[in-house]
Amino acid sequence: MTEIVQAYEPVSIQLTDGAANKVKTLISEEGNPELKLRVFVTGGGCSGFQYGFSFDEISNDDDTVINHQGAKLLVDPLSIQYLMGAKVDYVEGLQGSRFVVQNPMATTTCGCGMSFSV
Numbered sequence: 001m002t003e004i005v006q007a008y009e010p011v012s013i014q015l016t017d018g019a020a021n022k023v024k025t026l027i028s029e030e031g032n033p034e035l036k037l038r039v040f041v042t043g044g045g046c047s048g049f050q051y052g053f054s055f056d057e058i059s060n061d062d063d064t065v066i067n068h069q070g071a072k073l074l075v076d077p078l079s080i081q082y083l084m085g086a087k088v089d090y091v092e093g094l095q096g097s098r099f100v101v102q103n104p105m106a107t108t109t110c111g112c113g114m115s116f117s118v
Contacts, residue, residue, distance in 0.1 A: 012048070012064055012066075012075070012076055012080055012083070012084055012085075013016065013039070013064070013066055013073065013080070013083045013084070013085070013086050013087070013088065014017070014063070014066070014068070014086070014087045014088070015037075015066055015068040015071060015073045015087075015088050016087055016088065016089040017068075017069060018090045018091075018100060019037075019071070019073075019088050019089050019090040020061065020068045020069040020070070020071035021069070021071075021090075022090040023036075023037045023071035023072075023073075024069070024070055024071050024101075026055070027071075029085075030055075032057065034057040035055045035056070035057055035080045036055065036056055036057070036059065036065075036071075036072040036073070037053060037054075037055060037071065037073050037074065037088075037099070038053065038054045038056045038073075038074040038076075038115060039051060039052070039053055039073060039074075039075055039088055039101065040052045040053075040076055040079045041073070041078070041079040041082045041083065042081055043101070051100075053099050055094070056074060058097050059072075059074055060074075060076065062076070062077045063075060063076055063077075064076075064077075064080050064111075073088060081106060082103075083101070083103060083105070084105060085103075085104045085105065086101050086102060086103040086104065087101070088100070088101055088102075088103070089101075089102060089104040
């Protein structure tokens, strides 16, 4: 009898369908298929840390790369420790349209949703 062992890599961070679609739309508008969305964590903000987003053409060797529906999300090794289990989404509302992070590791967040503490 052969035993089947399945290995899987836990999802460190997720890109929602809405965020993936927006990334693809923005990349298409820029006309540069090499662009990828980068999410990062920096010190500062009213709660201690804050999220940042940028578009990069280059993936660093130590980046975590998440592929979802043809969109790529990059996370550097320092930021990934604060984003384990998080979801990156794209929302449209009264505060405008923006990428947001839903982070289960955040113990407090500020009203804008861009600043948090762990």
